[in-house]
Amino acid sequence: IRNISHRICSESTTMATPPGSEGFPFIGETLHFMAAINSSKGFYNFVQLRRLRYGSCFRTNIFVETHVFVSSTESAKAILNNDLGKFTKRYIRSIGELVGHHSLLCASRHTHKHIRSKLTNLFSTTSLSMFIKQFDELIVKTLRGWETKGTVIVLDEALKITFKAMCKTLMSLDCEDEELEMLEKDVGCVCEAMLAFPLKFPWTRFYKGLQGRERFMKTLEKIINKRRENPQEIHEDFLQHLLTEDDETRPDDQNPSSLSDEQIKDNILTMIIAGQDTTASAITWMVKYLDENVDVLQKLRKEHLAPAKNAWNHSNLTLDDLNHMSYASKVVKETLRMASIVPWFPRLALEDCEIQGYKIKRGWNVNVDSRSIHHDPTFIAFGAGGRTCLGMNMAKAMMLVFLHRLITTYRWEVIDSDTSVEKWALFARLRSGCPIQVTRVRPNSAAS
Numbered sequence: 001i002r003n004i005s006h007r008i009c010s011e012s013t014t015m016a017t018p019p020g021s022e023g024f025p026f027i028g029e030t031l032h033f034m035a036a037i038n039s040s041k042g043f044y045n046f047v048q049l050r051r052l053r054y055g056s057c058f059r060t061n062i063f064v065e066t067h068v069f070v071s072s073t074e075s076a077k078a079i080l081n082n083d084l085g086k087f088t089k090r091y092i093r094s095i096g097e098l099v100g101h102h103s104l105l106c107a108s109r110h111t112h113k114h115i116r117s118k119l120t121n122l123f124s125t126t127s128l129s130m131f132i133k134q135f136d137e138l139i140v141k142t143l144r145g146w147e148t149k150g151t152v153i154v155l156d157e158a159l160k161i162t163f164k165a166m167c168k169t170l171m172s173l174d175c176e177d178e179e180l181e182m183l184e185k186d187v188g189c190v191c192e193a194m195l196a197f198p199l200k201f202p203w204t205r206f207y208k209g210l211q212g213r214e215r216f217m218k219t220l221e222k223i224i225n226k227r228r229e230n231p232q233e234i235h236e237d238f239l240q241h242l243l244t245e246d247d248e249t250r251p252d253d254q255n256p257s258s259l260s261d262e263q264i265k266d267n268i269l270t271m272i273i274a275g276q277d278t279t280a281s282a283i284t285w286m287v288k289y290l291d292e293n294v295d296v297l298q299k300l301r302k303e304h305l306a307p308a309k310n311a312w313n314h315s316n317l318t319l320d321d322l323n324h325m326s327y328a329s330k331v332v333k334e335t336l337r338m339a340s341i342v343p344w345f346p347r348l349a350l351e352d353c354e355i356q357g358y359k360i361k362r363g364w365n366v367n368v369d370s371r372s373i374h375h376d377p378t379f380i381a382f383g384a385g386g387r388t389c390l391g392m393n394m395a396k397a398m399m400l401v402f403l404h405r406l407i408t409t410y411r412w413e414v415i416d417s418d419t420s421v422e423k424w425a426l427f428a429r430l431r432s433g434c435p436i437q438v439t440r441v442r443p444n445s446a447a448s
């Protein structure tokens with residue numbers, strides 16, 4: 001990797017730029033990109049076609065900017081590790097406006113480091129253990145409700161569950177809290193606008209996303225104000241940790257280590273978006289893949305229904321239980337590889353440099369094409385380097401808890417095997433939502 005890093009750094013003026021098409025004057029290949037987003041193959045199809053045509057490093061022009069896509073594992077790791085500080089993360093402008101400029105996803109390198117250090121504290125083993133218990137209770141309750149339904153749309157259910165789980169752990173919001181439903185709708189508007197053309201007219205998807213963001217922020221402000229007015233109330237959640245640290249070190253300008261309200265709010269929204277949609281999509285693909293791989297499902301059932309594992313079914317799951325689910329962990333990993341939920345990781349070149357023998361100019365977007373890389377055994381489902389996913393253990397825990405409770409409570413059959421993906425979705429989501437017919441496995445499990 002170090003060698004590749006050096007190659008990435010060594011600058012040359014005689015080198016060719018990566019192969020590819022600049023498309024039409026001014027708009028480049030934006031229309032092709034939008035057409036892919038609006039098709040059942042999804043926006044990754046745009047990348048895949050060009051990778052096949054031009055190879056593992058190619059160039060295109062979308063939204064009036066040059067984008068390079070890289071799919072060699074070594075170059076990808078060097079870019080993500082960013083040892084030489086040549087790259088910074090950058091999302092397309094519309095995403096920046098929607099999640100907010102203080103979001104971890106968009107902050108400048110220096111601010112990112114500061115915000116990330118504050119948020120990393122929240123993802124401790126203690127908070128993960130508490131999260132697993134809460135998530136398990138939520139799953140058991142939800143699965144109980146499936147029996148009367150017969151047919152369920154896995155994606156819809158998983159989106160509801162992961163949203164509730166994130167809101168509980170971030171802000172202690174429970175199902176009966178009136179804010180929960182409002183926030184869910186608002187976050188939905190924001191997510192749907194992530195890939196929209198950034199036009200601000202009242203009828204556009206982008207505008208509706210911005211309005212969703214505004215409403216979300218107002219609700220969050222109310223929650224924050226209520227907590228400040230009632231400091232005696234005890235809350236064990238991420239928001240409280242951030243606020244307490246903030247309040248204790250006030251005033252902000254005298255203590256640059258505290259996060260401002262704007263930073264806290266943008267990052268609460270970011271963590272919901274980063275954690276809800278991704279994990280729900282991964283759970284849905286996992287159910288589909290298992291339905292298609294009967295041998296794997298049988299082996300999994302053996303692991304989870306063995307009498308020695310009865311303890312898993314009669315009390316809440318713990319972090320230690322999840323650590324002993326060895327075969328299920330492999331299923332989770334393989335699902336993440338095959339589904340490639342985050343299909344590419346966007347970066348910005350801060351200086352002229354070289355990748356795979358091609359010249360990259362300062363200001364170009366350099367995207368790591370993770371979906372292609374996932375067909376290499378050393379895959380990177382949660383990224384690498386200083387931007388590695390903060391919630392990766394949380395996400396894997398959610399998938400394992402869901403998997404255990406599902407296979408020990410129900411047998412299922414996928415009733416629509418269509419593999420088309422949802423239009424406009426930033427993360428790879430099944431268009432059908434994966435409808436399944438469920439039948440109870442045994443009446444004595446924890447979900448009964």
Ligand code: HEM
Pocket residue numbers: 089104105116270271272274275276278279282336341342344345346380381382383384386387388389390391392394395396
């Ligand atoms: C299956 C579920 C998930 C997948 C596949 C996933 C994947 C990723 C990937 C690939 C990145 C790095 C992107 C890049 O380098 O450009 C990332 C970043 C991030 N993820 Fe996740 N993630 C998942 C769940 C979660 C959860 C549950 C959270 C909880 C809050 C979370 C929070 C974040 C945050 C905050 C970042 C930004 C980190 C930074 O820029 O420093 N993710 N995720």
